[in-house]
Amino acid sequence: xxxxxxxxxxxxxxxxxLLSRTGKDARTRLAESLAADGLRLYHHAALAALADLGxxxxxxxxxxxRLDPSDLAKAADLLAARGWIDRTRDPxxxxxxxxxxxxxxxxxxxxxxxxxxxxxxxxxxxxxxxERAVLHGLLLRLHAGAAPQ
Amino acid sequence: xxxxxxxxxxxxxxxxxLLSRTGKDARTRLAESLAADGLRLYHHAALAALADLGxxxxxxxxxxxRLDPSDLAKAADLLAARGWIDRTRDPxxxxxxxxxxxxxxxxxxxxxxxxxxxxxxxxxxxxxxxERAVLHGLLLRLHAGAAPQ
DNA sequence: CAAAACAGTGGGTTCGCACCCACTATAGGG
DNA sequence: CCCTATAGTGGGTGCGAACCCACTGTTTTG
Numbered sequence: 001x002x003x004x005x006x007x008x009x010x011x012x013x014x015x016x017x018l019l020s021r022t023g024k025d026a027r028t029r030l031a032e033s034l035a036a037d038g039l040r041l042y043h044h045a046a047l048a049a050l051a052d053l054g055x056x057x058x059x060x061x062x063x064x065x066r067l068d069p070s071d072l073a074k075a076a077d078l079l080a081a082r083g084w085i086d087r088t089r090d091p092x093x094x095x096x097x098x099x100x101x102x103x104x105x106x107x108x109x110x111x112x113x114x115x116x117x118x119x120x121x122x123x124x125x126x127x128x129x130x131e132r133a134v135l136h137g138l139l140l141r142l143h144a145g146a147a148p149q
Numbered sequence: 150x151x152x153x154x155x156x157x158x159x160x161x162x163x164x165x166x167l168l169s170r171t172g173k174d175a176r177t178r179l180a181e182s183l184a185a186d187g188l189r190l191y192h193h194a195a196l197a198a199l200a201d202l203g204x205x206x207x208x209x210x211x212x213x214x215r216l217d218p219s220d221l222a223k224a225a226d227l228l229a230a231r232g233w234i235d236r237t238r239d240p241x242x243x244x245x246x247x248x249x250x251x252x253x254x255x256x257x258x259x260x261x262x263x264x265x266x267x268x269x270x271x272x273x274x275x276x277x278x279x280e281r282a283v284l285h286g287l288l289l290r291l292h293a294g295a296a297p298q
Numbered sequence: 299c300a301a302a303a304c305a306g307t308g309g310g311t312t313c314g315c316a317c318c319c320a321c322t323a324t325a326g327g328g
Numbered sequence: 329c330c331c332t333a334t335a336g337t338g339g340g341t342g343c344g345a346a347c348c349c350a351c352t353g354t355t356t357t358g
Contacts, residue, residue: 002202005215006202007292008197008198008201010200011193014262014265014269015273015281015284016175016179016265016269016272017265018292019171019172020172022172022295024169026168027169030166031314040315041169044160045160052158052159053155057335059334063154064155064157066154068315070318094335095323095335096335113163116163120163120164123291123295124165124291126290126291127291138280138283140161140167141275142272142273143161143167144275145274180344207305207306208304216346219306219307219347219348220345221306222307223307242355243305243354243355
């Protein structure tokens with residue numbers, strides 16, 4: 001009855017292994033859903049940051065998303081081309097471009113969030129709502145602890 | 150007091166986002182520790198599978214680790230070169246190579262497990278032992294639910 | 299015993315991610 | 329003003345993951 005794809009017990013015992021594996025699965029599913037529209041995870045993240053925290057310059061947004069400023073510029077190209085953000089030259093410092101979410105961007109973000117939630121519901125299906133809340137809380141603390149670098 | 154690297158709240162609300170991000174952090178740390186010895190995560194996984202579940206043919210091991218058989222062949226090259234596995238031609242079916250852990254391989258695996266546990270202790274530092282156990286249990290169930298594909 | 303199937307392997311490709319540099323336009327300090 | 333620093337950008341690089349094909353040797357099947 002040995003499942004030929006069973007994970008070796010000594011790996012299953014490592015919480016970090018499970019975290020890495022389930023996290024990768026989750027990431028892959030999110031990425032696939034976005035890829036259908038030619039988007040990457042950081043496009044979603046960029047829209048979310050602009051919606052939650054207001055306009056950013058490109059450098060600010062790059063720092064927040066831990067992206068290279070050069071890579072963020074390319075991402076912003078796409079978001080602007082789709083009409084989801086405005087890129088306006090800061091009159092006070094004409095080197096800076098201020099990125100602002102448009103109404104269309106807000107709408108698209110709502111759609112992306114809905115897709116992400118639907119995927120999440122499927123992914124977390126083995127857990128009941130209380131367990132999901134516990135998991136979320138624990139991950140939040142790990143996230144806060146690990147993020148500082 | 151707005152932290153310029155704070156994660157946007159609407160992403161922090163997504164459990165799958167947190168899972169993906171913390172999982173990636175955990176994976177990166179494990180990978181870096183292995184890289185110091187020229188190893189990848191799948192080398193550790195291969196040794197663990199052979200230790201826990203006994204000898205495998207290359208195809209069996211590739212299926213278990215969800216690796217391409219061609220890639221597993223390259224990984225097995227390295228493990229054999231370091232003396233951690235034996236590759237013996239199966240006399241009953243001379244197409245097959247049976248991979249078996251050597252004593253040296255078992256020793257190396259013990260070292261890798263110890264390193265992984267040490268990293269894990271650091272990574273899970275924000276959680277107390279009871280919380281770690283809860284997290285582990287929840288992830289195990291997600292892992293079991295997600296693995297079937 | 300010929301044909302089809304299969305194990306392993308060498309040599310690729312593609313893709314996403316993370317960098318990095320050179321260059322421009324602009325700002326700001328002495 | 330000149331000099332240095334900074335914002336954005338175009339065009340790269342290197343790496344690892346994942347995949348894929350062609351080929352050899354071996355087994356199985358009709």
